[in-house]
Amino acid sequence: MMRLPLALRSSATRLAILYVLAFAIAAGLLLWSVFLITQRLLVREFDLVIQTDLRGLKEHYDGEGLGALTAALNRRSDSWGRTGAVYLLVDPQFKRIAGNLSGWPPVQRPVDDAAPGEWLEFDIVARERNENVDHPVRAEIVQLDGGRRLMVGTDITESRNFVQQFRNAILWAIALTVLLCMIIGVWYSRGLNRRVRAVALACEKIISGDLSRRLDHDGSNDELDQLSSIVNLMLDRIEQQTVVLRTTFDSTAHDLRAPLHRVRMRIEETLRQPNLRTDSRSVLNDTLADVERVQRTLVTLLQIAQAEAGAPLAARERVDLTQLVDEMRDLYAPEAKRRGLTLEARSEPNVTVRGSRQLLAQSIANLLENALNYAPGQGSIEVRLSVENGQRVVLEVADDGPGIPESDRATVLQPFRRLERAPVGGAGLEQSSGLGLSLVAAVVRLHRGRLVLTDNSPGLIVRCEFETFRN
Amino acid sequence: MHVLLIEDDIEAARYLSKGLKEAGYSVDHAADGRDGLYRATEGKFDLIIADRMLPHLDGLAIIAQLRERDDHTPVLILSALGTVDDRVRGLQAGGDDYLTKPFAFVELIARVEALLRRRSNNEVTTRLRVADLEIDLLARTAHRGGKLIELTVKEFQLLEFLMRRRGQVVTRTMLLEGVWDLHFDPQTNLIDVHVSRLRQAVDKGFDLALIRTVRGAGYTLRDDVG
Numbered sequence: 001m002m003r004l005p006l007a008l009r010s011s012a013t014r015l016a017i018l019y020v021l022a023f024a025i026a027a028g029l030l031l032w033s034v035f036l037i038t039q040r041l042l043v044r045e046f047d048l049v050i051q052t053d054l055r056g057l058k059e060h061y062d063g064e065g066l067g068a069l070t071a072a073l074n075r076r077s078d079s080w081g082r083t084g085a086v087y088l089l090v091d092p093q094f095k096r097i098a099g100n101l102s103g104w105p106p107v108q109r110p111v112d113d114a115a116p117g118e119w120l121e122f123d124i125v126a127r128e129r130n131e132n133v134d135h136p137v138r139a140e141i142v143q144l145d146g147g148r149r150l151m152v153g154t155d156i157t158e159s160r161n162f163v164q165q166f167r168n169a170i171l172w173a174i175a176l177t178v179l180l181c182m183i184i185g186v187w188y189s190r191g192l193n194r195r196v197r198a199v200a201l202a203c204e205k206i207i208s209g210d211l212s213r214r215l216d217h218d219g220s221n222d223e224l225d226q227l228s229s230i231v232n233l234m235l236d237r238i239e240q241q242t243v244v245l246r247t248t249f250d251s252t253a254h255d256l257r258a259p260l261h262r263v264r265m266r267i268e269e270t271l272r273q274p275n276l277r278t279d280s281r282s283v284l285n286d287t288l289a290d291v292e293r294v295q296r297t298l299v300t301l302l303q304i305a306q307a308e309a310g311a312p313l314a315a316r317e318r319v320d321l322t323q324l325v326d327e328m329r330d331l332y333a334p335e336a337k338r339r340g341l342t343l344e345a346r347s348e349p350n351v352t353v354r355g356s357r358q359l360l361a362q363s364i365a366n367l368l369e370n371a372l373n374y375a376p377g378q379g380s381i382e383v384r385l386s387v388e389n390g391q392r393v394v395l396e397v398a399d400d401g402p403g404i405p406e407s408d409r410a411t412v413l414q415p416f417r418r419l420e421r422a423p424v425g426g427a428g429l430e431q432s433s434g435l436g437l438s439l440v441a442a443v444v445r446l447h448r449g450r451l452v453l454t455d456n457s458p459g460l461i462v463r464c465e466f467e468t469f470r471n
Numbered sequence: 472m473h474v475l476l477i478e479d480d481i482e483a484a485r486y487l488s489k490g491l492k493e494a495g496y497s498v499d500h501a502a503d504g505r506d507g508l509y510r511a512t513e514g515k516f517d518l519i520i521a522d523r524m525l526p527h528l529d530g531l532a533i534i535a536q537l538r539e540r541d542d543h544t545p546v547l548i549l550s551a552l553g554t555v556d557d558r559v560r561g562l563q564a565g566g567d568d569y570l571t572k573p574f575a576f577v578e579l580i581a582r583v584e585a586l587l588r589r590r591s592n593n594e595v596t597t598r599l600r601v602a603d604l605e606i607d608l609l610a611r612t613a614h615r616g617g618k619l620i621e622l623t624v625k626e627f628q629l630l631e632f633l634m635r636r637r638g639q640v641v642t643r644t645m646l647l648e649g650v651w652d653l654h655f656d657p658q659t660n661l662i663d664v665h666v667s668r669l670r671q672a673v674d675k676g677f678d679l680a681l682i683r684t685v686r687g688a689g690y691t692l693r694d695d696v697g
Contacts, residue, residue: 261551268575269490272493327651362653
C-alpha cells in the first residue's frame with residue numbers, strides 16, 4: 001500500500017477533508033443554480049418588456065400607418081420612454097427613418113436564449129465622463145410591410161453589471177464557505193487528534209510499566225469519553241490482576257527458595273565438619289550438586305514466569321547492544337576456543353534498544369551456550385547485529401550444528417521442550433534444562449520483540465527482532 | 472568485626488551466625504525488621520546483613536531509614552526474590568551488595584570480607600603493587616619484574632579487580648558481577664578460562680604464582696609463600 005503523508009494518516013483529518021469537499025461541492029452547486037435561474041429570469045423580464053413594446057408599436061403601424069409610428073418613436077425616444085430603451089426604424093436599405101439610434105448596428109451578435117422571433121445583441125457607444133463606453137443592447141426586430149424594419153431594444157448594461165456582481169458575490173460565498181469548513185475541519189480534527197494522541201500517550205506509559213496511570217476523561221460523556229472510562233475500568237482489572245500475580249510470584253519464589261536455602265545451609269554446615277566419613281561427604285556433595293541444579297532451574301523458571309507475565313521492567317534503560325554483543329563475544333570466545341570452535345561477532349555500530357541489560361545479556365549468553373553445546377567440532381558460531389529499514393534491530397546467533405527441523409521450531413520455544421538431539425560440546429551439558437531458549441523467547445517478548453528460528457543449512461539461526469531505541 | 476544479622480528465618484539465621492562466628496566475626500541477630508532497625512541504630516556494627524522480606528519492617532525500609540540518619544554502615548541484602556528488578560531496587564535503596572538465596576556460604580563470607588575491607592581503603596590510587604607485579608591505572612599498563620605484560624582490556628580489569636582485593640577470596644560470581652557487570656550464573660565455567668589466561672600472562676615464568684585458586688570458593692591474589 002502506498003504510504004500517505006503523515007497529516008493524512010489521521011482518520012479525523014481525512015474525514016474532515018471529505019466533509020469540506022462534499023459540503024463545498026453541494027453549496028457550490030446550489031449557489032450556482034440560484035445564479036443561473038436569476039440570470040434567466042432577468043433576461044426573460046427584459047425580453048417580455050421588449051416584446052410588449054414592439055407589439056404595441058407594430059399595432060400602431062398596422063392601424064395608423066408609418067406617420068403615426070414615426071411620431072410615436074420620436075416621442076418615446078425624446079421624452080418619456082422607458083429607461084434604456086432603444087428604437088430604430090429603417091427603410092429597406094437600412095437607412096434610418098426614426099428612432100434614437102443613428103444607424104443600423106454594423107456588428108451584431110446572435111442571441112440563442114430568447115423567445116421565438118428575430119433577436120440580436122450589439123454594442124452602442126455612449127459618452128460618459130469624456131470616455132467612450134460600450135453599452136450592450138438586446139433587441140428584437142420585426143419586418144414591416146414595404147421592406148421596413150423596426151427594432152426595439154433595451155440597454156442591458158445595468159443588468160449585465162448586476163449579473164456580474166451577483167456572480168462575484170456567489171463565488172465569494174463559495175470561497176468563504178470552503179474556508180469556514182476548512183477552519184472548522186482543522187479545528188475538529190486537531191481536537192480529535194489531540195485527544196486520541198493523549199490516549200495513545202497514556203497507553204504507551206501504561207505499556208512501559210506505569211500500571212497506575214489512567215486515561216483522562218473530561219466528563220463530557222461523548223464516545224471518546226465513554227471509551228476512556230471503559231479502558232480505565234479495564235486497567236483497574238489488569239492492575240489488580242498484576243498485583244495478585246506479582247504477590248503470588250513473590251511468595252512462590254520466597255516459599256521455594258527459603259527451604260532450599262535451609263537445605264543448602266545444612267549440607268554446607270555438615271560438610272564443614274572435619275571428621276566426616278568419606279562416603280557421607282560424597283553423598284552430601286552429590287546432594288549439593290542436585291540442590292544447585294534445582295536452584296538453577298527454579299531461577300530460570302521464575303524468570304520466564306515473570307517475563308511472560310509481562311511484569312513491567314523497573315530497570316528499563318538504554319542498552320548499547322553493539323557493546324553488549326562485543327562483551328559477550330569476548331566473554332565466551334576463550335571457552336569456544338577451548339572447545340575448538342570459532343566465535344565471531346559482526347555488529348553495526350551504536351545499535352541501541354530500550355530494556356534490561358541484564359536480561360538481554362542473559363539471553364545472548366543462553367543463545368551462545370546453546371550454540372556452543374550443539375556446534376560440531378571445528379564448527380563456527382556467528383553473532384550478527386544489524387538494523388533493518390532503519391527501524392528494526394535484528395540480533396542473530398547462527399551455528400553450523402544439526403539445526404532444528406522446521407516441524408519442531410514452534411514447540412522448542414516452550415519450556416522443557418528439549419530436543420532429541422545430542423549436544424556435542426562436552427562437560428556440564430547434562431545440566432541444560434531445556435529452558436534456555438524459552439527464557440530467550442520470554443525476554444524478547446518482554447522487550448516487545450519477536451523471535452524466529454530459521455535454517456542456517458546446516459545449523460540454526462536464532463533471530464531476535466527488537467524495536468530501535470527512541471526517546 | 473561486629474556483624475548484625477537481620478533474618479526472620481530462625482534456622483537459616485542460626486546456620487549463618489554459626490558460620491560467621493567460625494569465620495571469626497561476632498554476630499548479633501534480630502528476627503524482625505523493627506528489632507533490626509532498633510539494634511542497628513543503638514549498636515555499633517561494622518556490617519549489617521539484612522533479609523529483604525521481614526516482618527514489621529521491610530529490609531529496604533531499614534536501609535532507607537539508616538541512610539536517612541546518615542548511617543553508612545555497609546549493608547548486604549539477602550533476598551529470596553532474586554529478580555533483576557529486585558536487585559536494582561535493593562541497590563537503589565542504599566544497599567551495598569545483594570545476594571540471592573540460596574547461596575553458598577563461601578560466597579557470603581567472600582562478600583562480607585569485601586564489604587568490610589572496602590571501607591578501610593577509600594583513598595584514590597593510581598598504582599597498585601603486589602610483590603613485583605605493578606599496574607598503572609592511568610596508563611592502563613601492567614609490569615611484572617619490570618617487564619611489560621600484554622593484556623586485553625578485560626584482562627586488565629580482571630587483574631585490577633583481583634589486586635584491589637589482594638589477600639581476599641574472590642568468587643566467580645563476584646568477578647562476573649564486578650568485571651563484566653553480569654548478574655546471572657552462566658552454565659559454563661567461563662570465568663575459569665579467563666582467569667587461566669590471565670594467569671598465563673601474569674605468572675608464567677615466575678617462581679611465585681600470585682593468582683591462586685581457592686578450592687570450592689574462587690580465586691585470590693596474594694604474595695605470601697605457602
